[in-house]
Amino acid sequence: MISRHWDEKEYNWVDAYIYTDTKVKHIQPFFEHNVRHNWFDRKPYLGIRSPSKSFFGGYFSSESHKKSEESKLREKIKARVRRLRTDLSDDQLDSDIDDIIRLENEMMDLSLKGRNKFGYYEDSCITLAKMRAEYPNVPWLKILKTVFKTVDIDIDENQQVATYNPFYLKKIGELLTNQTKRTLANYIGWKIIYKFGAKAIYEFQKQDVDEFDDDDTLKKLCYATTEKVFHDAIKFLYMKKYLTDEGIDDLYGFLSQLKTSLNYSLQQADWMDNETRSKAQFKLEKMVGNLGLPDNIYTIEELDKAFEPTGWISSENYVNAYRKMMEFHGKNKLRLLRQKSERRSLTTVNAFYAPYANRMALMIGILQPPMYYHKAPLAANFGGIASIIGHEITHGFDDSGSQYDFKGERNNWWDEDTLRIYKEKIQCFIDQYSNVTEPVTGKRLNGKMTVGDNVADNGGLRLAFDAYKEYARTKHPEKNFKLPFEMSDFTTEQLFFISVANLYCHNYYNETISALLSYDSHSPNSVRVNVPMQNSENFAKAFNCKPGSPMNPENKCVLW
Template sequence: KVNISNPADAEAKARIYYDACIDTNETIEKLGEKPLVAVIKQLGGWHILPSTMTKQKWDLQKLVQDVQNTFNLGGLFNWAVTEDDRNSSKHVIVLDQGGLNLPTRDNYLNRTAHKKVLDAYLDYMTRICVLLGANKTEARAQMNKVILFETELANITTPSEDRRDEEGLYNPYTIRQWQKEVPFVNWTMFFNDAFKLVNRTIPDTERIVVYAPEYFKNLTKVIKKYSRTEEDQRTLTSYMMWQVSRSLSTYLSKSFRDATKILRKALFGSEGTEESWRYCVTDTNNAVGFAVGAMFVREVFHGEAKTQGEIMINNIRNAFKRNLKNLDWMDAETRKAAEIKADAITDMIGFPDYILHKDELDKQYEELEVKPNEYFENNIAFNVFSLKNDLNKLDKPVNKTKWGMTPSTVNAYYTPTKNQIVFPAGILQLPFYDGDNPKGVNYGAMGVVMGHELTHAFDDQGREYDRFGNLNQWWNNATIARFKERAKCIQDQYSNYSVEGQRLNGKQTLGENIADNGGLKASFHAYLDYAKTAKVNLTLPGLKYNDRQLFFISFAQVWCSAMTKESTKMQIEKDDHTIAKYRVIGPIANLREFSEQFHCPIGSKMNPRDKCEVW
């Protein structure tokens, strides 16, 4: 139970936010489309909703600014204030490609294979427009034009598999230089419009980093083409208004939320009819996650998991470092530097300490205003709150202890610019970890996740960052060439796997596959080290497997999952991670120790003669 009498209390804000989402008094239902229609009107109106039209002249600069900077919603491109890859203690403004509403560019470009998705997308768009008050025939015709416009964007978007070289993505400019290259908006005006929120002016000498300069140069041509006639300008406006409507319609009444099922069914093979408390928990966690995290940690997190986790990480790090001397492709100097980088990796486990100190937690959310029964407005307030926090970072040094995931998240991550691995409390529970599990079972599940995140520091992207988290070549060229040869072996191995006749993309998933392979090996060796000195190596009652075999069974169990055909297809096309089945089979087939434990004859499916090894 949360006391909501003090609205400045962060946990009270979480409760009020959640209650507004649950909507017991049906405020959201009664309001219907009104909150979103008001936003569209504020943005200058949309011709398919005549009641929203104002007398404003068409002005793309203003529209892009209002959508991106007033409401913190996307459109045409993405931008953020983030760590500078070449100087990771400072922040910088970064521009990148963006603006597609379907998961991948392929959804637009491969029309035959994605016909079902494109048809459902058009139905979904039309449905939302009709719910907002548009005429169905007119809305459908207009949304078709938006899909064609998004297809133009897809055409100039670089596929994610070709964006793995971090050095190649880093393109610094001053705003003045950038303006000459990409003139479709006035960039000094655009950034000053955003930063007025934090009273900061941006001179045209400000340095920015662009991850996709070609995209922006091509976007300039696309915008030019769509600015000629009034009809084309309307398409651009409709595209921006659709960005806004798609993002914000999920905060409206049930009929709007039901509309998303049309698209979900085509993309994922199921409508995902989840009970409202589930999406309200997700939503609250997204907005006020560290306040929710404080409740989660108090209720269910055991401190021993943090202590044990630290011990496991150190054992796995030591096993990883010891294995470096077995890698004949590394020269001595790079090997030494890799060892130093592994030692420099910092880790954070469980949760940030401040969340258990009420005053500090309240301070974190003091600028976020959350009101009862105002679910739509609360989400807009959260968008502005997030933008403001983002903008405020520009002149501040990078906080290396800031968490990027909330405590209840079942996940983990590595940040190359901080050279840091993070494991939230949410993952330190079954099936990944339990204090009462035999150690081999914990090392097979949680240990492999720890090894995986640690190996990311040395995957095809992570290896480009030095121990301080700066993008910088710290390997010699001959070693880089040998690394690439080894990585190519992994890439080809995974590209040869297929599901339902669809080949996996070994290039797109390379970093994750390197991490899966390195993580399994490091954790297994760390467990063997532990087992040597343990008084007794426990197994599980009723099973005939020894502790080392249980390590592998525990590893495989973590990936036990059921997926629809559509979700599998989508994951292969979009995700950097390989599908679950091959996250088990791939690394195990490369690890000699697995076949030793299970006596797989050489040349059998799980013990191929030719194995791939990077780390």
């Protein structure tokens, strides 16, 4: 798009892909590869998938939404290419942009077609040799071998690869083969500008900020970039400043009480046989909880050692500094393929359960209001952070986590009759949520797609409430106080449920809600509040909901 004198004779999209991946911010057009840890045996694996994000930022909720986003993208490409002083005519530039957008739409269509009837992408594990035969027209081995050579890892055709969205990967080679070299070159070129341009050219950065019409956006973008490239340093400083000894003691106390509550629920589950119950309790006992503490950095000396491979980073050249840091992190991710343990950025505002390790963890960023404040009433903290911890613990026993044993190995440890009843209870949640209509869009929920997190939402709520009552009674009754002023009208039990609901107070555009209903494993926020509380006898008691009323229905779904 830059020059009308471009010669396509020597151009090869494979070489261009490798260059952008290894030399330019680890940009991976057309398909993405990464290193993860296998849920089956906890070993690292090489994964290949369809692109995780499009130029449009997501999928379209309607035809009008599609046209609107295409128009915005077309103007953005044209403005930025003109800023780079292209000598193309308007007609040629428009034609090039049309081809980029067409290819992007075709790739998005392929990605969507790869979903099954429940909205999931299928996955499979095969060798690169088999991948070459089944997913033609892409030299997978050449690409991966060259990329991993940068960290001295040898890849051969016997390398196992987890393919996520195989339908897309089978078709992408054919799609690329049918494109002109000019289209492929322009697509990759725009991918670089899209990902890297705002870091190098102020006008591009300003355009990104102006799109949001928000004075704080530039500051937020800078914060996000800093967190991305220096996350270990930030988590270290954050930990030193905000994680007090009292706060750490609180969190581990909450975790212990939550596990005690689930253990009691397992004891009371009369539908379970004794052997399966014992195995579930043993798995719970062995579950590891990592509450925001870095795995490997405890001193400033260890922090310096972690960043030592980057060498000197000059503050005078932002672009080179950014590229250097992205190369550093990109190579660290590649090295995971021959390492035993997985690391995650602990500054992220998130929590997760890893079934392959029987481990749950909270990122440091989540340890702040409204999730947690060490001086807040117990009801607020249990409704906040403890319900989140309970959610993650419950994932160890949801429809997916229940397939893994105490060591994190995939293993059927269930008695046949107990498993049958368990599946009936899971089906109750699937049916219940499938009958819920999202109020803004009027669309029905996909209860099958969201069942794992729905079970965790319900389990987390029940565990947190039971743990709260026992913890307040036996451990710290002095912390079980009400909030002042207008909030003093609410009981501590009511404050617990209000604190849970407060976690999900967010504003979304209608288009965003519609898109999330199509692919998010979580139910919409309003549903994540209302349905678990409808299933809670304790909520009905706390707010005096009459039997048969909307928030106290006769039929409730309960697992743990």
